[in-house]
Amino acid sequence: MSPVLYLYAMVDGEPSGPLGEGIAGEPLCLVRFGDLWAVLGNPAAPPRPDRETLQAQDAVARRLADLFPALLPARFGEQAPDEATFTARLVPRAGEIAAALELVRGCVQMTLRVFGDPEPVPAVEPEGGPGARYLAARLREAARSRSLPEIEPLREVLRPFLRAEKVRRHDAGRLLGTAYHLVPRPRTGAYLAALEHAEGRLAGRRIAATGPWPPYAFAPEAVP
Amino acid sequence: MSQREEIALQIQELEDLRAEIERQAASQAPHWNADPEEVQRSVARLVLALVEFLRKLMERQAIRRMEAGTLAPEEIENLGLALMKLEETLHDIARRFGLNPEDLNLDLGPLGKLI
C-alpha cells in the first residue's frame, strides 16, 4: 500500500483559518491547478469506505466549507498517484468547475427525502416515426427521473430561498425521490421555518429533511 | 409511516451502493477480470458491455440535442432508429452467449453510475 494524493474539495478565495487535518490525520494543503485551487491530503493508504471514514470526510468538508467563500466537496475516493494526474483531470474541466463554484458561493445544501404516493404519469400521444418515438420515450424517462411534481406545493413556498435545486426520482416503494436544495447561508433559518409550515400542503406526503450540508449535489456532471 | 419504515426504504435505495463500496474497498479503480474458464463468454460480455456503455453515452447526447432543438426531424428519426437497432442487436448477440441484458451493465465505477 502506498500513499496517495486525496482530493477533498475544489475551492475559491482565501481560507479564513488553518486548513487542519484530513481523514487520516494528515495535514491538508492548498494546491493550484491552472486557475483552480484544490484542497489535497496524502493519507498513508487509500481510505476504506466504512462509516467512520465517510463521516470523517464529511466533517472535513464541513470544516473547509466554513473556511472558504466557495467550495465544492469531492466524492469519496477521488485520489491520484501524483499531482500531474490531477492536473490532467482537472484542467480540461476548469470552466465547468469554476461555474459550479460560482453557483455554490455562500450557499449550503439541504437534502429532502420525499415519501408517499406518486402522482399518476400523464398519458402521451405517440408522434412521429419509430425512431422519433423511441427517443421521445427516452427523453420522457430522463425528464421524469429528474422531476418530483409531487412537491410543487412545497417548492412554491421555498422558491424565494432557493438558488438552485437538483431532483432525483427513485420510485422505490414509498420513497418517491430526493430533492437537493441550494440555499444562501443567511436564509437557512427562513428556509427551515418555511419548510416546517409548508409540509402540510403535500396531501399526506412526508419529507425527511437534513442539513445544512456542504453542496455535494451541485458539483458539475462528470459525464457530458 | 414510522421512522423505522422510512429508514428501511432509504436502505433499499442505497442497496446499489454495496457494489460500489466493495469495489472501492478492493482497490483504487474498478477491476474487471475475464474468467479464464469461460474466456470466450467473458470477452463477449466485456465487448458487448463496452458497446452498450458507448450506446448509452450516445443516446444521452442525442436526447440532450433533441431537447436543445439542434437536431432536424429526420436526424431525430434516424438517430432514434439507429440507437434502437443497436440496442436490439446487442441484446440478440448477448442472448446467443447466454447473457441477459443486465449482464451488459458492467460496473464501470463512477462513470457507469453516472449514465
Next chain:
Amino acid sequence: MSRSEGPVGMDLLETSDVSLLDTVDHLLNQGLVVSGEVIIGLAGIDLIYLRLSAVLCAADRVLPPEPAD
C-alpha cells in the same frame, strides 16, 4: 455503542441515524468526480487501463457545426 468494521452497507441495517444515510449518499453518489477509471484484465492480470473522464466531451462543443444543406 458497538462499532462494526464491515462495509457501510452492513452498518446501516443497525442504525437509526437518518443523517448517516445522507452522509453515505452524498459521499458515494454526489460530490465532485474527477476519476473515471476502469482496469480490464484477463486471467487475473491487469491489461488495459481506461481513463474515460479526461477525454469525454460533447461533440457539438468541440467540433465545428456542419454546413447547412
